[in-house]
Amino acid sequence: MLFEQIATGGCQSYLVGCAATRAAVLIDPELSRVDEYRGLIGQLGLHLRYVVDTHTHADHFSGSRDIGRALDVPVVMHRFSPAPHAAFRLDEGDLLMAGDLRLKAIHTPGHTADSMCLLLEDRVFTGDTLLIGGTGRTDLPTGDAHALYESLFEKVLTLPPETLVFPAHDYKQRSHSTIAAELADNPRLQKRTRAEFVAMMQGLDLTAPTHLTEALRTNMTGAKPVSQLLAEAAAKVPFMSLAELASRVGSNTCDMVILDLREREAFDAGHVPGAVHLPRGQLELRVNTDLPDPTVKILTCCEFGKISTLAAATLRELGYLRATALEGGLAAWRDAAYPLSDRAA
Known part of the structure; x- marks a missing residue:
């Protein structure tokens, strides 16, 4: 497997490719880095098959639509995504195939209704469902603390303990974690009962993302941000x-x-x-x-x-x-x- 992690502030994007066929998948691209992704794909001699958003982002602008149009590849999201430019929609258990790569979709609502994780061999791309030392918030549009509890404790956290965790965000320059490490050390995951977890999530006093309205407007509709x-x-x-x-x-x-x-x-x-x-x-x-x-x-x-x-x-x-x-x-x-x-x- 060819693997590149691209950080943009706290946003994390991932380029994974098949070494044998050079087919590749780009996960959670950020709009300001579109030219760099394209350059990296060319530099590595890859052929992009899919560009994926793990969910409707509310805190930054997705670059999926622009890359999809520029390279003539489908934008992939969960079937509950409202984005009209998502031409390829996944259900629970569906596989994305790129050469020898097999990325399995796991529907993980909670942060948003269309959130999904992608399981690839020894690692899982968790979007904003599971973060390093945290979880996605549930107080934004389509968020649901009960659904997040089920997505975490009944799906993601049941993966093998050694599974590598690659989230869509990290603001402390950490590249990845593991399921075992998150179960042991993630403060939010110490609330093991549904009632405790939901009460904690509903009691969080979080400020709204800086570009909330504009990010949702553009990512949900395929419109362009002012920038x-x-x-x-x-x-x-x-x-x-x-x-x-x-x-x-x-x-x-x-x-x-x-x-x-x-x-x-x-x-x-x-x-x-x-x-x-x-x-x-x-x-x-x-x-x-x-x-x-x-x-x-x-x-x-x-x-x-x-x-x-x-x-x-x-x-x-x-x-x-x-x-x-x-x-x-x-x-x-x-x-x-x-x-x-x-x-x-």
């Missing part, structure tokens, strides 16, 4: 530096439209001299009247450079092929002590 939208927009537009804009504003040959996309109050409080006000929310509705010449150079501005990046990409899609965005936005312009005007252009 990905920004990255894709940034790849489609050029940028103008603050110094370049300052040199043009300071001359009498500023041959472009400087488009300030902020709301009126922010615009009136101070804007780049000569800028035209057009709120982002009205851009598509007013673009034909306010920007009648599609060949003109347009520089979009906002407070921090994010909305202007999205707007510049939109303008290019609408046919304004010389649209560009101000790097850093008005906040950086002010910090650099460049001139501001409070007079309407």
Whole structure:
């Protein structure tokens, strides 16, 4: 077996491959590392057969959909997953076959209704069902403390004691554990009766994950997170530096439209001299009247450079092929002590 563990902060992803056939499976990829996974797959001479999410993640963004599309491989999840992009759905006991590898699905609801573990030879990939020194939480959507108790004590923890445990998260730089070690040392597993375990899980006072709503929205539907939208927009537009804009504003040959996309109050409080006000929310509705010449150079501005990046990409899609965005936005312009005007252009 070929085996690679890839850590992204506290998130853990796994690439397993068949040494004989080079067929491979990628488990719980993180969106920000998609290019690295693809590079690693190529470097090792592997052919990816499946990309798997062990459950609907609520604390980070899955890279499964993007990898699946890029490499034309199916996204695999449990059959209870709500994700529309999961083309291959597993039931209890189903096997994923990649060359000589056999990964057995074990449905382990509790952290989420669609949680599953994958048993492969001497190891089990436990997702967020069983962590090193902990378990998945049960207070998020579709979580159930009773179901988690059954998944742990009636399924996962009945595996041979020497079985290696590879979870989807670990924040202490530990690579793996074993079933025996978790039974002996995991504080949550010392509550051996259902009543004690459920009471403990329901009494945990945990803060919500930072990106809870956005992660659930994107992972459940296949939509894109804002960071990905920004990255894709940034790849489609050029940028103008603050110094370049300052040199043009300071001359009498500023041959472009400087488009300030902020709301009126922010615009009136101070804007780049000569800028035209057009709120982002009205851009598509007013673009034909306010920007009648599609060949003109347009520089979009906002407070921090994010909305202007999205707007510049939109303008290019609408046919304004010389649209560009101000790097850093008005906040950086002010910090650099460049001139501001409070007079309407």
